[in-house]
Amino acid sequence: MNDRSGFIYGLQAVDWETGQPMSASLTKIGMTQRKVAERVSEMQSQLGAGGVHKLAVRFAVATKDVAVERVIHAYLKSKGLHLKAGSAVEWFKVTAEDAEHIVRGFVEGRLKFDVEAVRQNEHRSRRSSSGKGTGTPKSITVTPKRQAALDELTALANAGEQPVGVAGGKWGAAATALAAIEGIEKAEALVLLHEMFLQPTR
Structure with missing residues (x-):
């Protein structure tokens, strides 16, 4: 592998005992330039054995340029599928099967996405809506x-x-x-x- 090659992988959080996904429509899409099993083992050790869930590899796609991960993330964000909590930025509201299809599409060149055009549109949108409140909807109550x-x-x-x-x-x-x-x-x-x-x- 060259210095830009690696794997784009998809993980799901599964129950320790049953192996069933905590949510079938929640997939972590990440990148590593090491063996996927090695990276997942490292993440699992940080979560701790016997924790709420364990991580299960759903797919791993070899790529010659790991920078494609940024494009995949931007594409999924543009579709409103990104879930973010603190530093947890690689989770998306998409099934593992759909995520694999999207990843393979970008890695194989069948899918294209202009990240810069989206950023420019978002910048224009933010400027035109500046001053307008975007707080939590009134229907949501958080004690x-x-x-x-x-x-x-x-x-x-x-x-x-x-x-x-x-x-x-x-x-x-x-x-x-x-x-x-x-x-x-x-x-x-x-x-x-x-x-x-x-x-x-x-």
Whole structure:
């Protein structure tokens, strides 16, 4: 492999006992220039054995240029499929099968996406809507306790600390808040919260 080659992989969070996905429509799309199993093992060790979930490889596509990952992420973001919580930026609301189809399409050159044109349109859109509020919809209610739990976990992740000693109830409260804010299932929010504590090594 050359210095730009590697793998674009798709992971899903699955239950430790059953192996069933926590959510069939939640897939992590990442990149590594190492063996995929080695990278996943590293991420799993950061999550800890016996945690809420384990990571299962759903696909790995070899590529001659790992920079295609940025294009794939931009494409999925443009479709409104990106889910972000703190430093957890590689999770998308897409099935593993659809994600693999999209990844292969870009790697094989069947799909194209003009990232720069999208950025220019977003910039124009932000300028034209500046001053307009874009807060949380009124229909979403996040209690102060749930918001405080989410803020605490986010602050720990942003500081690079591990959530040692954070009670299970706070995880549930934080997940409920994040699910309400993002419009996702609580199980999906829990996956994203745990992902915030992974180190971004490639």
